[in-house]
Amino acid sequence: MSNGEMVDDPKKTPLPPACEADAALRCRNKKVSWYTVCRLRKRSACAKHGMKTTGPNRQLLTPRSTRFSNGRLRRPFREAHHLKRALSIQRRVHADLRRSEAQFRALVESSADHIFMLDQKGTYLFSNDQVRQFGMRTGRELIGRRLQDVYPNDVYLLYREKVKEVLSTGRVVTFDHDKETNKGRQYHQDTLFPIYRGNHIRAVGGICRDLSEQKKIEKQLFQAQKMDALGTLVAGAAHEINNPINLMQFNLPLFQKMWQDLMPMMDSVSEHLETKKFGGLTYSFIKQNMLQLIADMEMATNRLAQIVNGLKQFSRKSNPADKSEVQVNSAVENAARLAVSTLSKSKTELILELASNLPYLHANLQNLEQIVLNLMINAYQSIDHDGGWVKITTGWRPADRVITIEVTDNGRGINPIVAGKIFDPFVTDRQAQGGTGLGLSVTYNLVKAHHGEIAFKSQPGKGTTFTVALPTSDKRKPKRIMVVDDDYGFRSLLIQILSRKTACIAEGFADGAEALIRLGSNPPDLLILDMFMPQMDGLGVCRAIKNELGLESTQVVIVTGFPQHPDVLAAKRLGFKQIFFKPLDMDKFIHIIQEILDAKPV
Secondary structure (H helix, E strand, C coil), X not given: CCCCCCCXXXXXCCCCHHHHHHHHHHHHCCCCCHHHHHHHHHHHHXXXXXXXXXXXXXXXXXXXXXXXXXXXXXXXXXXXXXXXXXXXXXXXXXXXXXXXXXXXXXXXXXXXXXXXXXXXXXXXXXXXXXXXXXXXXXXXXXXXXXXXXXXXXXXXXXXXXXXXXXXXXXXXXXXXXXXXXXXEEXXXXXXXXXXXXXXXXXXXXXXXXXXXXXXXXXXXXXXXXHHHHHHHHHHHHHHHHHHXXXXXXXXXXXXXXXXXXXXXXXXXXXXXXXXXXXXXXXXXXXXXXHHHHHHHHHHHXXXXXXXXXXXXXXXXXXXXXXXXXXXXXXXXXXXXXXXXXXXXXXXXXXXXXCCCCCCCEEECHHHHHHHHHHHHHHHHHCCCCCCCEEEEEEEEECCCCEEEEEEEXXXXXXXXXXXXXXXXXXXXXXXXXXXXXCHHHHHHHHHHHCCCEEEEEEECCCEEEEEEEEECCCCCCCCEEEEECCCHHHXXXXXXXXXXXXXXXXXXXXXXXXXXXXXXXXXXXEEEEECCCCCXXXXXXXXXXXXXXXXXXXXXXXXXXXXXXXXXXXXXXXXXXXXXXXXXXXXXXXXXXXXXXXXXXX
16 A cells, blocks of 8 residues: 555554454444544554554544545544544443442441342342341342241231232332340331332332330330329328328327326226136236237337338339438338238248448439339249248448448349340340339349449359449448337337438347447447336446446437336436437437437537
């Protein structure tokens, strides 16, 4: 081929190797001419293969050649320009589609709901990674499986019916279903919708939302409403019962005083009464036991009053933020009184081992009582055999400045299946017996509200120990009160009231000799003393206090039912001026006790 000669024959026109395959294809299909192919490869191909862009071959590479007639070159060049522009637009469209797909996939994959697509036979065509309910890690594991492969039969039948409804009506369908898993019952809400290709439904899309947490909250709210209604009922009943109790508490001391006044008159005519019976009882028996019978009635009435008061406090709405200085032992004793009737019915023994000298705890007393009561009930319910026992122990860890409460039982222990989630709501192994699974959850929240910790140790078949650790920042030791009285009922009542009302440690003794031993080893901040007791009476204790070095500063309050007795007057002469007479005006008595304690330096 001579210089300047142009040939329209592909077989005779040389091309660089990189262009030959594409050129042959285009020429064979007669879409563009051979020269157009050369033009499209242009300078880049020529430079790559060492071809000249000037000189005799310049006409092959530029549209400036005019050797051809009838516009033979101009039209292919225009077609090449439009093709290049179309390819550029196509590349931009593909890039936009890829970006859109990436955004869509990111939205789908980051959704907390299970998003999926089914074919008309119920086979999964697509799924995001929210497939934990099926025991899978990624959505790829679900693709290709059928509905009946991943759902129990009842849920599968429901799904099949709903898929058919979407395919036949083209409407969006929403329905709920639940299933049992190894983590408990799960609740889901599914929405199915048609996916069209043209005018025909190609597939069924779906969104599955987990409603398990919502259902739990709804159950908690329902249970809280029931407990609130129960609390209102208990408070009303306790108020009604309290009125006759107050009447008995008022009349029994009056009856006791009347009996004491009648005794001298009856003794004067006792020879006429010895042979007679009153209510089937002889006069001598009545004379000997009447005061004790009255005391027993007082003790029973006071116990009933304590139970009613405990019910009122338990039903009272309390805010965990409403805290004061309280004694943990008082909360334990109050909870024990509420639960003792339930425990006694099952012949379960209740053991209290309460540490002395516990510091104050800045806490809500009602919440502490509920913590202990919930743990006691939980322990009681775990015992299904004779010889059961529940032990409550309080302690003090000075290194950590923590008060501990331990509730131990010898029941069946905690099922290992639920042990890891025992503090979660509605987790229980007593569903068949009506267990709600809320007791330990509420206990956990109350402990956390007091910045404490709760833990447990359990051995199946041997028992469980729950340990509550409550921190205290108060470095002062609580003040101590000793109550010395041989009347068990009165002594117990006084200890309870003092512990609750003064936030002190109150301990009791039945006779003066025992109390005097404790006085010498660990003097209290206040001594409440009865005058008439076995072994060593109150006057003997007063004299020992005056004569014993180191005890002369002991604060003493005398409580007696005989204001004019010579021993009482003798105690006054020794300098013990704080004397109260039974029956006590309890509000006034507590007020005076608090003043004495407040006046005593810490």
